[in-house]
Amino acid sequence: MRTYGCSRARGADGRSWGWLRGVRQALRMRVGEVARRMKVGQSEIYRLEMAEVRDTITLRKLRVAAEAIGCELVYAVVPENGTLEDMAEALERERKKDETAKQKRLPKSDPYGLVKTVTAVMALAEWHRGKR
Numbered sequence: 318m319r320t321y322g323c324s325r326a327r328g329a330d331g332r333s334w335g336w337l338r339g340v341r342q343a344l345r346m347r348v349g350e351v352a353r354r355m356k357v358g359q360s361e362i363y364r365l366e367m368a369e370v371r372d373t374i375t376l377r378k379l380r381v382a383a384e385a386i387g388c389e390l391v392y393a394v395v396p397e398n399g400t401l402e403d404m405a406e407a408l409e410r411e412r413k414k415d416e417t418a419k420q421k422r423l424p425k426s427d428p429y430g431l432v433k434t435v436t437a438v439m440a441l442a443e444w445h446r447g448k449r
Contacts, residue, residue: 335369337379341386354385 334342341351352359365382368374380390396404 333370335366337369337382337386338366340383340388341366344386346386351382351385355381 341348348359348362352362355361362382365374365378369379376390376392383390
């Protein structure tokens with residue numbers, strides 16, 4: 318998971334803490350206070366913080382935990398490089414390039430003589446109808 322601007326909250330020891338623990342500690346909130354606000358045991362708070370670090374927390378639980386520490390969860394999907402407009406233009410160019418390459422692979426004429434064959438079959442059918 319990549320977050321916009323920085324990867325994860327980290328402690329002084331360089332270990333990844335996750336945003337829940339990082340923000341909770343920055344606010345100097347004790348685990349017990351967060352647990353009380355969420356109406357869960359303290360062990361559940363530690364589990365949530367670890368689940369976030371392991372990328373296994375649900376968005377619902379992350380939102381509830383964020384609200385318990387007085388924050389709002391902001392969830393976003395952003396391009397790795399550039400803007401969405403840049404990405405859309407690049408994808409369109411790629412599609413046009415693929416379509417051009419596809420058209421170059423298609424024969425320009427009727428290589429199997431299908432048009433002539435169908436025309437001949439239709440003429441034969443007309444002739445056969447006339448003989449009845």
